[in-house]
Amino acid sequence: MTRKLVGVPKWPLVLLTAVYTINVSDQFLLSSMFPLLKREFGLSDTALGILSGSYLISVTLGTVPFGALADRYSRTRIIAWGTAFWGITMIFTGMASGFIMLLLGRMVLGLWDPCDNPTSQSLLADYYPVNQRSKVMGIYQMGQLTGFFLLPIGGLMGQAWGWRATFFFFALPAFAVALLSWRLPEPVRGIQERRHQRLEADERTVIASRYQNITVVDAYQVILRCRSYTASLVSSTVGSLFFGGIGVWTPTFLIRYHDLDVAEATTALSLVAVGGLVGVLTAGNLADFLTHSGYTSARIGVAGIARLISAPLFIAAFLVSYTPLMLVLLSFGALFLVAAIPPLNAARVDVLHPDLRGRGTSLDAVTQSLASAASPVIYGIIADASDLRTAYMTLIPLAAVAGLILITFALASYRRDEQAVQAMVREEHALHVARLAEAGETAGRTATGPPTASGAAPTGESGTDAPVAGRAEPLLRVESLDFSYGPIQVLFGVDMTLPEGGCHALVGRNGVGKTTLLANVGGLLHAQSGQMFFRDQDLVGIPPEQRAKLGITLMAAGQSIFPSLSVSDNLWFGAYPFAGSQSLVAERMDEVLDVFPALGRRLDQRAGTLSGGEQQMVALGRALVAGPDLLLIDELSLGLAPTVTVELLEVVERISALGTTILLVEQSIGVALSVADSVFFMDRGRVSDLGPASALDADALALRLLESHE
Amino acid sequence: MSSSPDLLETSARVAGRLLGPWWNERTRRVLFGVLITAGFVVGLVLGLQQVYDRPVLDVGEPRVRVEGLTATVQVTVRNTSEDVAYCPVVGVAALDRDGLDLAKAPAFVDLGDARLAPKASANFVGVLIGISERDFAEQLSEYAAFVEHENPCP
Numbered sequence: 001m002t003r004k005l006v007g008v009p010k011w012p013l014v015l016l017t018a019v020y021t022i023n024v025s026d027q028f029l030l031s032s033m034f035p036l037l038k039r040e041f042g043l044s045d046t047a048l049g050i051l052s053g054s055y056l057i058s059v060t061l062g063t064v065p066f067g068a069l070a071d072r073y074s075r076t077r078i079i080a081w082g083t084a085f086w087g088i089t090m091i092f093t094g095m096a097s098g099f100i101m102l103l104l105g106r107m108v109l110g111l112w113d114p115c116d117n118p119t120s121q122s123l124l125a126d127y128y129p130v131n132q133r134s135k136v137m138g139i140y141q142m143g144q145l146t147g148f149f150l151l152p153i154g155g156l157m158g159q160a161w162g163w164r165a166t167f168f169f170f171a172l173p174a175f176a177v178a179l180l181s182w183r184l185p186e187p188v189r190g191i192q193e194r195r196h197q198r199l200e201a202d203e204r205t206v207i208a209s210r211y212q213n214i215t216v217v218d219a220y221q222v223i224l225r226c227r228s229y230t231a232s233l234v235s236s237t238v239g240s241l242f243f244g245g246i247g248v249w250t251p252t253f254l255i256r257y258h259d260l261d262v263a264e265a266t267t268a269l270s271l272v273a274v275g276g277l278v279g280v281l282t283a284g285n286l287a288d289f290l291t292h293s294g295y296t297s298a299r300i301g302v303a304g305i306a307r308l309i310s311a312p313l314f315i316a317a318f319l320v321s322y323t324p325l326m327l328v329l330l331s332f333g334a335l336f337l338v339a340a341i342p343p344l345n346a347a348r349v350d351v352l353h354p355d356l357r358g359r360g361t362s363l364d365a366v367t368q369s370l371a372s373a374a375s376p377v378i379y380g381i382i383a384d385a386s387d388l389r390t391a392y393m394t395l396i397p398l399a400a401v402a403g404l405i406l407i408t409f410a411l412a413s414y415r416r417d418e419q420a421v422q423a424m425v426r427e428e429h430a431l432h433v434a435r436l437a438e439a440g441e442t443a444g445r446t447a448t449g450p451p452t453a454s455g456a457a458p459t460g461e462s463g464t465d466a467p468v469a470g471r472a473e474p475l476l477r478v479e480s481l482d483f484s485y486g487p488i489q490v491l492f493g494v495d496m497t498l499p500e501g502g503c504h505a506l507v508g509r510n511g512v513g514k515t516t517l518l519a520n521v522g523g524l525l526h527a528q529s530g531q532m533f534f535r536d537q538d539l540v541g542i543p544p545e546q547r548a549k550l551g552i553t554l555m556a557a558g559q560s561i562f563p564s565l566s567v568s569d570n571l572w573f574g575a576y577p578f579a580g581s582q583s584l585v586a587e588r589m590d591e592v593l594d595v596f597p598a599l600g601r602r603l604d605q606r607a608g609t610l611s612g613g614e615q616q617m618v619a620l621g622r623a624l625v626a627g628p629d630l631l632l633i634d635e636l637s638l639g640l641a642p643t644v645t646v647e648l649l650e651v652v653e654r655i656s657a658l659g660t661t662i663l664l665v666e667q668s669i670g671v672a673l674s675v676a677d678s679v680f681f682m683d684r685g686r687v688s689d690l691g692p693a694s695a696l697d698a699d700a701l702a703l704r705l706l707e708s709h710e
Numbered sequence: 711m712s713s714s715p716d717l718l719e720t721s722a723r724v725a726g727r728l729l730g731p732w733w734n735e736r737t738r739r740v741l742f743g744v745l746i747t748a749g750f751v752v753g754l755v756l757g758l759q760q761v762y763d764r765p766v767l768d769v770g771e772p773r774v775r776v777e778g779l780t781a782t783v784q785v786t787v788r789n790t791s792e793d794v795a796y797c798p799v800v801g802v803a804a805l806d807r808d809g810l811d812l813a814k815a816p817a818f819v820d821l822g823d824a825r826l827a828p829k830a831s832a833n834f835v836g837v838l839i840g841i842s843e844r845d846f847a848e849q850l851s852e853y854a855a856f857v858e859h860e861n862p863c864p
Contacts, residue, residue: 034809039856045810084742087749094756161761168757175750182742251807255848262807262851 009536012127012184013136016120017143019083019177023116024147025154025170026090026109030055032155036163037102047099051106058110060369063118067362068216070119071355079123080182082115087174094167118361125349125357126187130196131292131549133349134299138284138342145277149270190354193425197584198551198627207432210424211355223360228300228351228417231410232344237367239307239402242395243337244375246272250330253388258323271327275334279306283339287346299347300406300414303340307403310336311396318392337399340406347410351417353424422584474533475500475630475661476521478687481530483516490516491527492685498630503652503662505672505693508682509705514665515557517682518632521663522554523547534630548576551629557638557665560619563608567599570607570618574625588625595654596621613644620651624660631655633664637671649675669702681705765857766791767798767826772855779846781838785817785855788831796826799859802836806849813838817855825863 034048069078089112093105120140128136157166188206211219224230250272251265260268283302290298310333317329345361352360375395382391476498483491490513498504508514519525521532523544532539534550542550553574561570571592575585593600596617602610607618616636623631636652637645652675656662666672672679672693679690681704690696726733770786783802789795803814817836818824826832834855841850 031808035803035805035852035854035856038803038809038811039854039858042858048810080742084746084749087753088745091749091753091756094753161757165757165760168753168760171753172750172757175746175753178742178746252848262848266807266851 009538013124013139015177015180015184016079016116016124017140017146018173019079019116019181020120020140020143021146021150022083022170022174022177023086023113024144025150026086026113027055028148028151029154029166029170030106032151033158033163033166036158040163041099041102043099051102054103055106055110056369056373058107059113060366062111063114063362063365063369064359066114067118067359067365068219070122070358070362071211071219074186075119075123075358076181076184076186078119079116079184080178082112082119083174083181084178086112086115087171087178090167090171090174094164094171114362114365117365118358121345121349121361122189122354122357123184123187126189126191126354128192129549130192130350132288133346134284134287134291134302134343136284137345138280138282141280141284141338141342141345142277145273145280148273190425190428193354193422194429195551196549197422197426197578198588198629199426199429205432207428209353209355209428211353216359219356219359220363223352223356223363226351226417227413228410229348229360231405231408231413232300232303232348233364233367235304235307235402235405235410236344236364237371238398238405239337239340240368240371241375241378242398242402244372245379245395246334248376249379249383249388249391253318253392254323254326256388257321258326260323268327268330271331272334275331276338279335279337279339280342284342284346287343297411297414299343299350300410303344303347304403304406304411306336306339306343307399307406309403310334310340311400311403314396314399315393318389318396340403344406347414347418351414351421353421426584474498475535476663477531477533478517478521479531479533481517481520481527481532483513483520483525483527485516490685491520491530494530494685494687496680496687496689498661498663499678500629501656501659501661502677503656503664503675504678504680505676506663506665506680506682506687507667507669507672507701507705510667512682513685514682515634517687518554518634518663518665521630522552522632524554545576548626548628551627552632553623553626553628553630554632555619555623555634555636557635561607561615561622563606563615565607566604567607567610567618568603571599571603571622571625574622576626585625588627592621592624595624595651595658611644612640613647616640616644616648617651620648620655624655628660631660631662633662635665635667637666637668645671669698669705673698673701764790765860766794767796767857767860769800769855769857772802772853774853779839779841779843781813781841781853782835783815783817783838783853783855784820784833784835786831786833787826787857789826789828791828793828795828795863797824797861797863798826798857799861800834800836800855801858802834802838802853802855804838804841804850805852805854806845807851809851812845812850813841815839 030051037043037048037051066078066082086109089105089109093102093109096102096105121137124136124140125133154166154170157169161169190207190209194207211222214222247269251262251269254260254265254268255262258265283306287299287302290302295301313329313333313336317326317333320326320329348360348364349357379388379391379395382394474497476496478494478496481491481494482489494513494517496517506514506517516525520527521539523539523542523546527540534547534552537550539547539552544554562573565573571589572585574592575588578584578588598614599617599621602614607615610618620633623633633652636648640648649671652662652664656675664672664676673696676693679693679696679701681688681690681701690701766789768788768790770788772783772785774784775782781804785800785802787798787800800817801814802817804812806812815836815838817834820833820835822832824832836855838853
């Protein structure tokens with residue numbers, strides 16, 4: 001399993017989890033303030049019930065509009081404004097002078113509460129890579145459980161300083177996270193799907209989608225036509241009918257059947273939360289790991305199996321009479337029950353078009369909320385008719401039913417639905433490219449830059465497409481990188497900034513650390529200190545296969561092919577980032593064969609029987625299949641005849657013209673200057689930027705090379 | 711449906727027209743800044759005020775004696791005022807896990823009269839009846855005592 005998240009910096013996830021915690025915290029806060037409110041306002045139990053009920057109604061009513069807003073407007077701003085008004089409403093509630101003000105405060109608070117959940121899930125899907133969504137959703141889900149653990153803190157504050165102070169102080173963090181949310185970058189919807197398919201190098205191009213302007217009815221029709229989504233919706237709703245009542249009835253069960261007192265029973269219930277915490281953290285990682293290992297529907301599979309496993313554990317828990325065993329079983333039951341949430345949330349956004357995720361998530365939240373509200377009542381009715389244990393035994397099988405729905409209906413259609421979304425994103429991208437080309441022809445002007453690796457023009461405006469900034473920002477930043485092979489230090493505080501686009505040469509004598517630096521960037525070696533950022537993403541700790549998915553491909557020096565495999569098989573290896581999507585792999589292969597037409601005639605030939613130059617072409621082709629944004633080439637000309645080298649350099653220029661940034665390590669000054677736009681010089685483990693290649697004198701550079709390291 | 715995207719779009723356009731040209735990114739940023747700064751400052755000040763502004767009648771922890779299905783709750787109420795005497799109305803209650811009343815009763819001064827002179831304290835006692843055996847076992851979470859009316863003495 002990967003140790004670190006691969007994506008934009010971690011703070012958006014931390015911040016959105018904090019927003020979730022804050023918004024959840026007030027759900028539990030009011031009930032802990034009931035005795036104090038009664039004392040101050042002389043409220044009846046009915047009035048307190050109205051306060052709770054009105055809040056739940058408001059939350060349910062607010063969820064759907066916020067889902068629609070999340071699909072239309074800036075999600076970071078929705079969260080920022082929503083959380084700020086949430087804080088204001090908390091203060092207003094704390095200032096209440098009577099029941100009506102309290103009621104108004106709770107109702108308005110309920111309307112702001114859902115500003116974050118559908119919005120955050122949609123945002124997270126665009127912040128973090130497709131292949132790490134479950135893990136991200138798991139961490140985000142911790143926000144709910146952390147909010148639950150804030151309850152005793154609220155209770156203590158209420159006892160010490162009064163209920164008003166509690167509301168005032170709970171409001172304060174909301175303003176801090178609102179401010180930070182305002183500063184969050186708003187990612188382009190569907191950007192991770194584009195990255196996943198290597199569709200575009202530029203991150204800020206907004207591409208028109210067929211769902212941007214549809215009515216809400218049409219949107220929900222589209223959402224509900226997605227079978228795996230509908231199956232997950234039904235599964236969650238059915239499951240909620242069971243677990244919605246656990247929190248309410250389990251303390252009573254522990255008192256009736258295990259002779260615990262009320263305080264002990266309430267404390268024991270926190271085991272459920274602890275089990276849940278473990279569940280959300282492990283299941284997210286597991287689902288991503290399995291997906292990564294080739295089980296393409298693992299998210300649905302893990303969620304379904306987790307729900308299935310939870311059922312017998314709960315049955316056993318509510319049948320055994322030995323209390324410690326019951327609590328252990330209960331914790332594990334909760335672990336598996338909650339474990340289903342992160343992979344299921346990830347799967348839900350996988351199968352929904354990026355412009356429908358807010359509405360899809362909000363619909364799920366509403367149905368779960370209604371089912372959870374009905375659940376305690378159903379428990380009560382069954383318990384009154386027979387007994388509480390019978391109520392549990394009747395409702396626990398619903399968890400298994402929820403699991404079965406997932407591993408039958410959802411599992412069968414998930415892959416198809418997910419690929420349909422990927423295909424839609426691809427189609428929209430192709431349409432965008434075509435429109436750009438058309439607009440370029442109409443205007444009689446050439447494109448503003450080279451097309452991307454997938455053939456897309458990198459910048460431009462068209463229709464609803466937003467303007468795109470240039471490529472001035474660095475693609476790769478290396479800062480103070482130190483690396484040693486045992487006691488022998490090779491890299492000494494390397495600093496290097498590589499701009500996006502173009503071909504850049506790294507020259508230096510043999511043994512100065514060029515290959516070591518490339519291996520560090522590619523993830524094959526791990527520096528002892530220093531940092532590396534790829535598009536502001538911290539690369540430290542990210543394994544090489546994840547770096548390949550990020551868009552970094554390393555072509556090692558020497559014979560870097562599989563000689564016993566055919567040319568075709570060698571190229572297929574490069575399609576690793578697209579494993580699981582045959583059509584996408586075929587598309588990438590076709591594009592690469594356009595660049596290397598000679599390889600197209602030798603696809604079935606064993607790569608080892610090719611000439612040295614052709615083998616390098618295979619290696620380059622394999623690297624290009626991955627659709628890299630940064631191609632690291634180590635010693636392209638090593639051992640090749642000059643005429644062959646010239647041919648290869650032409651290919652390198654073509655790849656560079658397609659929008660891939662190239663860092664070429666070379667000992668040959670002539671080779672480096674003939675192809676590179678800029679040159680870096682390496683000596684004794686340090687790198688210096690020599691600037692544009694056109695401004696350099698080859699003889700002077702050769703002399704410097706000879707004089708270095710002496 | 712009220713959340714129709716068309717309706718949202720129309721609402722946004724109408725709001726934009728009503729608000730006029732001054733409603734731009736700069737004003738939004740300023741407004742947001744004012745909102746969160748004011749919110750934070752007001753929340754902090756009001757919170758601190760609550761921390762330091764304690765009620766004049768300090769209610770102690772309730773002490774409970776249960777006999778059968780009857781709970782007798784005793785609580786000490788102290789008048790922290792320097793110069794005002796209070797004749798408070800005090801109540802006690804048994805609360806369930808959700809903080810709702812299982813039983814509630816007025817509490818009366820144990821010895822002497824209900825007049826609390828400045829800096830004086832008195833014990834109030836209330837008797838809670840009517841709690842069922844099941845509620846005692848399953849629902850009863852805590853006992854609470856509270857001042858219903860501070861009621862300065864004439």
